[in-house]
Amino acid sequence: MSYTVFAKAGDTIIENLTDFELSRIFDCGQCFRFARSCENQWTGAAFSRKLTALQTGDRLILKDTSLADFYDIWEGFFDLKCDYSLIREAISTDETINEAIKKGYGIRILNQDTWECLISFIISQNNNIPRIKKIIEALCERYGEDMGGIKAFPTPQALAAVCVEELHSLGTGYRDEYISLAARSVAEGRLDLNKLNAMETPEARSTLLSLKGIGGKVADCILLFGMGRKEVCPHDVWVKRIFAEKYGITAVTEKKGYELAKGKWGQYAGVAQQYLFYSERGFS
DNA sequence: AACCAGGGGCCGG
DNA sequence: CCGGCCCATGGT
DSSP states (O other), X not given: OOOEEEEETTEEEEESOOSOOHHHXXXXXXXXXXXXXXXXXXXXXXXXXXXXXXXXXXXXXXXXXXXXXXXXIIHHXXXXXXXXXXXXXXXXXXXXXXXXXXXXXXXXXXXXXXXXXXXXXXXXXXXXXXXXXXXXXXXXXXXXOBOSSSBOOOOHHHHHTSOHHHHIIIIIGGGHHHHHHXXXXXXXXXXXXXXXHHSOHHHHHHHXXXXXXXXXXXXXXXXXXXXXXXXXXXXXXXXXXXXXXXSOOSSOOHHHHXXXXXXXXXXXXXXXXXXXXXXXXXXX
C-alpha cells in the first residue's frame, strides 16, 4: 500500500490506491451521510468537514481539500494506512467469503466519528437505509452547524437541548427517547467518549450496552465503524442468513455467530462481515 | 422464554 | 394496494 499524495489547485490528489472503491465504501451501509453527486463522485460530511470525493481508477481527488486536512482527517477516515490485501488474505478461509471478497473488492471500514456513529446506529435499529439517511439528514439540517451547502452532524450539546417530541417529529419513531438519553448522557459527561475509546473492546461494549436503545448489534456497529475495532462482527439479519445458509448454523444465536466469526476470521471478523453483508444484500 | 409495540419507507405479489 | 420486512431493543 504505497499511494502518493499531492496538492493541485486547492484539491488533494491521491494516486496509486489499491483496495479502494468509493462507491462500495459509501454504499455498503456503514456510513449514511455521503451521497452520489455525479458519476464516480460522492459528497458528504464527516468530522465537521465537507467533502466531495471523485475517483477514477486508482486515483482519488478530494475537492477543495488541503493537504493538512487530508492528513488530519481523511487519511484516517478512509483507513488508507491499512493494507487490505493482508486482511483479504487473512480472512480468505472458504469459498463463500472468497466470493464475497471478489464482489466487494474495494470496500474499506471507515474510521468514523464515535459520537456520530453512536446516534446513527441507534437510529438504524429495525430500520431501512433510506429512512436512516432521511432521519440523519433531518437532524443535521436542523441542529448541525452550516459548512457552506452542507451541515455538520449535530454536537451532543445541540441534540441534548432538543425535546423528545421534536425528535419524534423528525420521523425517529420510538427511537426518539434513545437519542435524547444518549445525547444528554454524552453532553453531561456521564458517558465520556474519549474514555470509551481508550477501553478494551469487551469493556467498551458493555459500557455501550448500558445505554437504553443499544443492544448487541448496535454496540457492535459503533465499535466497528466508529471505534476502529475490526475484530467486532455485527450480527445483523443478512449475516445471520449467510451463517445459516452457507455455514450450516441452525437457529443462529448471537453466541454461535460470534464463535464462528471469531474462529474463522479473528481480528478481522468485522471486515469479513462487511464483505458478506455487501455481497448478500446485492448492492451495485 | 416467548411474544409484542413502535414508525415509516420500500418492495414484491 | 397491501402485507412483510428492515444493519433490534425494551418491556411484559
